[in-house]
Amino acid sequence: xxxxxxxxxxxxxxxxxxxxxxxxxxxxxxxxxxxxxxxxxxxxxxxxxxxxxxxxxxxxxxxxxxxxxxxxxxxxxxxxxxxxxxxxxxxxxxxxxxxxxxxxxxxxxxxxxxxxxxxxxxxxxxxxxxxxxxxxxxxxxxxxxxxxxxxxxxxxxxxxxxxxxxxxxxxxxxxxxxxxxxxxxxxxxxxxxxxxxxxxxxxxxxxxxxxxxxxxxxxxx
Amino acid sequence: xxxxxxxxxxxxxxxxxxxxxxxxxxxxxxxxxxxxxxxxxxxxxxxxxxxxxxxxxxxxxxxxxxxxxxxxxxxxxxxxxxxxxxxxxxxxxxxxxxxxxxxxxxxxxxxxxxxxxxxxxxxxxxxxxxxxxxxxxxxxxxxxxxxxxxxxxxxxxxxxxxxxxxxxxxxxxxxxxxxxxxxxxxxxxxxxxxxxxxxxxxxxxxxxxxxxxxxxxxxxxxxxxxxxxxxxxxxxxxxxxxxxxxxxxxxxxxxxxxxxxxxxxxxxxxxxxxxxxxxxxxxxxxxxxxxxxxxxxxxx
Ligand SMILES: Nc1ncnc2c1ncn2[C@@H]1O[C@H](COP(=O)(O)OP(=O)(O)O)[C@@H](O)[C@H]1O
Ligand SMILES: [Mg+2]
Numbered sequence: 001x002x003x004x005x006x007x008x009x010x011x012x013x014x015x016x017x018x019x020x021x022x023x024x025x026x027x028x029x030x031x032x033x034x035x036x037x038x039x040x041x042x043x044x045x046x047x048x049x050x051x052x053x054x055x056x057x058x059x060x061x062x063x064x065x066x067x068x069x070x071x072x073x074x075x076x077x078x079x080x081x082x083x084x085x086x087x088x089x090x091x092x093x094x095x096x097x098x099x100x101x102x103x104x105x106x107x108x109x110x111x112x113x114x115x116x117x118x119x120x121x122x123x124x125x126x127x128x129x130x131x132x133x134x135x136x137x138x139x140x141x142x143x144x145x146x147x148x149x150x151x152x153x154x155x156x157x158x159x160x161x162x163x164x165x166x167x168x169x170x171x172x173x174x175x176x177x178x179x180x181x182x183x184x185x186x187x188x189x190x191x192x193x194x195x196x197x198x199x200x201x202x203x204x205x206x207x208x209x210x211x212x213x214x215x216x217x218x219x220x221x
Numbered sequence: 222x223x224x225x226x227x228x229x230x231x232x233x234x235x236x237x238x239x240x241x242x243x244x245x246x247x248x249x250x251x252x253x254x255x256x257x258x259x260x261x262x263x264x265x266x267x268x269x270x271x272x273x274x275x276x277x278x279x280x281x282x283x284x285x286x287x288x289x290x291x292x293x294x295x296x297x298x299x300x301x302x303x304x305x306x307x308x309x310x311x312x313x314x315x316x317x318x319x320x321x322x323x324x325x326x327x328x329x330x331x332x333x334x335x336x337x338x339x340x341x342x343x344x345x346x347x348x349x350x351x352x353x354x355x356x357x358x359x360x361x362x363x364x365x366x367x368x369x370x371x372x373x374x375x376x377x378x379x380x381x382x383x384x385x386x387x388x389x390x391x392x393x394x395x396x397x398x399x400x401x402x403x404x405x406x407x408x409x410x411x412x413x414x415x416x417x418x419x420x421x422x423x424x425x426x427x428x429x430x431x432x433x434x435x436x437x438x439x440x441x442x443x444x445x446x447x448x449x450x451x452x453x454x455x456x457x458x459x460x461x462x463x464x465x466x467x468x469x470x471x472x473x474x475x476x477x478x479x480x481x482x483x484x485x486x487x488x489x490x491x492x493x494x495x496x497x498x499x500x501x502x503x504x505x506x507x508x509x510x511x512x513x514x515x516x517x518x519x520x521x
Contacts, residue, residue: 051430078432089427105231106433108224150431 001027002048002158002191006057009043009213017043019213020057022220025191027157030184030203031218033193035210041193042086044210045162048191050077061158079107082151082188084161088143090135096122096146097131103154121153122146125179141172148179158189165196177203229440236444239417247449250413254453254500257406259460261399262496266461266488268391274476274483275384284358285375286346286365296370297344303368308361310350317342343372355385403503406453410446410507417442418515426519439512443505450504454497462487 002025009018018040025031033041046052047059050066059066062080069077091099100121104114122131125145135143144164151159159180165173173196181203184190192205208218240247288296297314304312320342325334350361362376418425425438465487476483488496 049430072434075429075432075434075437078430083431085430089423089430091424091427094424102428103431105228106428106431106437108228108231110223110227111231 001025001060001062002189003060004047004057005059007044007047007054007059008056009040009047009052010055016055016213018047018054018210021210021213021215022057023208023215023218024220025189025206027189028184028187030180030190030205031192031208032203032205033191033208033210034197035195037195038212039195039210040213041195041210042162043213045160045193049081049083049160050074075106079103079154080156080158082148082154082156082159084144084147084151084159084164086162086166088147090143090146090150092135094134095131096127096133096135096138099135099146100131100149100153103150107154118149118153121149124152124182125149126175139172141168141175144168144172144176145179148176152183152188156188158191159183161190161192163194163196164192165194228437232440233444235441236448239441239445240448250409250449251452251456253409254406254450254504255456255460257402257409258454258457258496258500261395261402262457262488262492263461263464264395264398265392266465266486266492268388268395270485272388273486275381284348284350284362284365286348286368286371287373287375288344288346289370289372290343292344292370300346300368300370304346304348307364308348308350309352310348312346312348315345315347317344320345355382403499406450406500406503407507407510410450410504411511413449414442414446414508414511415515417445418511422519425515429519435512435516438516439509442512443508446504446506446508446511447501448504450500450502450507451497452500453504454500455493457500458488458493458496462493 002023004024005022007018007021008016010016021040021044033044035041043052047054047066048061050069054067057067061077064073064077066077091102094102097115097118100118101114104117109117119128119131122128125148127142127145127149130138130142135146138146148161148164151161161180164176164180168176180190180192190205206218209216286300288300301314317340321334321340324342325331348361348365350358352358358376359382362374365371365374428438465485469485469487472485473483
């Protein structure tokens with residue numbers, strides 16, 4: 001459960017990237033955050049993941065108010081999420097398997113168990129057999145699927161993705177959305193920020209529409 | 222607990238992998254750390270040897286007690302029993318008649334002794350205490366002076382005291398040098414780790430973004446710093462052992478020329494262990510500083 005109330009973010013020397021945004025996303029829901037470039041989607045992504053703190057207002061994830069979170073608690077908050085970043089943030093000097101094993105090493109899973117689960121996650125996104133490859137050897141769509149495998153390997157309750165279909169051809173984008181749909185169907189909360197509206201119709205998700213930092217549709221009053 | 226162990230094992234594995242991964246740079250840092258640790262440790266060992274050598278050359282430390290001429294059997298018995306109960310070590314009694322006879326036996330003294338109206342020599346005790354530290358000897362001599370019927374106490378230790386003072390100053394100077402070099406070692410490790418952190422900045426950023434704690438980030442670097450320091454300590458022990466081995470022959474010959482017998486001793490296994498532990502601790506500290514600085518600068 002994610003509850004945002006009057007959420008506002010003003011960057012230093014900037015105008016308001018988010019201005020009084022309020023919404024609720026229930027467990028197991030699929031929600032798309034849409035809007036033009038500069039509307040505030042990535043800012044909202046970073047606020048939900050605790051990467052930035054709001055200027056005012058509150059955002060509560062599973063009962064924890066991120067605006068008032070202790071610094072030491074932030075890592076544990078992030079483990080609730082599977083995060084898929086706009087620039088993916090893959091480790092290009094590590095092979096595919098090592099990339100997927102990173103979140104498991106972070107929570108201290110023994111190496112063998114971690115390897116088993118990482119392979120299973122790679123299987124789920126259709127990267128079976130590529131575990132020894134370096135990310136640079138993967139296509140754009142495969143890199144995005146690798147990013148998803150890393151995000152889901154810890155079995156997070158919430159999947160949070162920023163522009164996951166940007167720079168992908170139509171077929172690859174469709175593959176990615178199919179993967180999201182599969183996770184949604186097994187009860188994972190899926191939140192996707194995208195400026196690319198052509199996919200919405202297929203998945204019929206809940207839509208949160210941002211424009212210049214304000215929520216035009218899908219919010220709570 | 223199982224998770225904690227697994228995390229530490231993984232961090233150690235990671236550190237070892239990196240230590241083995243960049244042979245040239247690591248050998249150079251190891252060499253620097255080894256030499257930095259060698260200097261004060263070798264100095265310390267040299268002083269220790271010098272102290273022992275001088276202790277040997279001075280022979281056993283003696284204190285002589287000369288009694289009043291009017292001392293009687295009873296007084297001598299009293300002093301004997303006091304020595305027996307309060308002073309660990311050896312002692313012997315030299316009666317004034319015995320002393321006189323010895324003097325008579327000395328070449329050229331017979332006539333002089335014969336011309337004396339009476340025996341001018343006092344009864345005496347010669348004590349060789351087990352504890353030969355200059356301070357203890359001084360204290361002991363002081364105590365003897367207070368005993369009844371004691372006329373004079375002789376402790377020939379002025380030069381030993383001077384040498385002891387020299388040793389103390391040298392040790393202090395070495396400690397200061399050691400402190401400086403320890404700081405240098407921390408700085409060297411700090412820099413090594415800083416370079417590694419910069420090389421892995423992306424990985425650190427990603428790990429933090431997906432939920433790594435500061436401890437998780439810090440751990441492999443701290444293991445790396447500690448391992449590097451420990452290996453540096455081992456290297457230093459090795460250098461000193463080889464050095465003292467090479468020196469022991471010539472030093473033995475030199476001492477023999479002065480009629481002494483003394484064997485130069487190298488670092489004990491306890492010394493090597495201590496040096497290794499010191500290297501590890503300092504490396505750990507340098508790494509901890511380095512990571513802490515980076516984590517504070519970059520707050521994702
Ligand atoms: N780190 C930042 N510093 C200053 N301004 C920023 C920063 N990040 C985003 N902005 C501004 O905030 C607004 C919203 O940006 P963003 O959340 O990235 O939008 P979107 O992801 O919808 O394109 C933009 O005007 C952008 O220039
Ligand atoms: Mg964006």
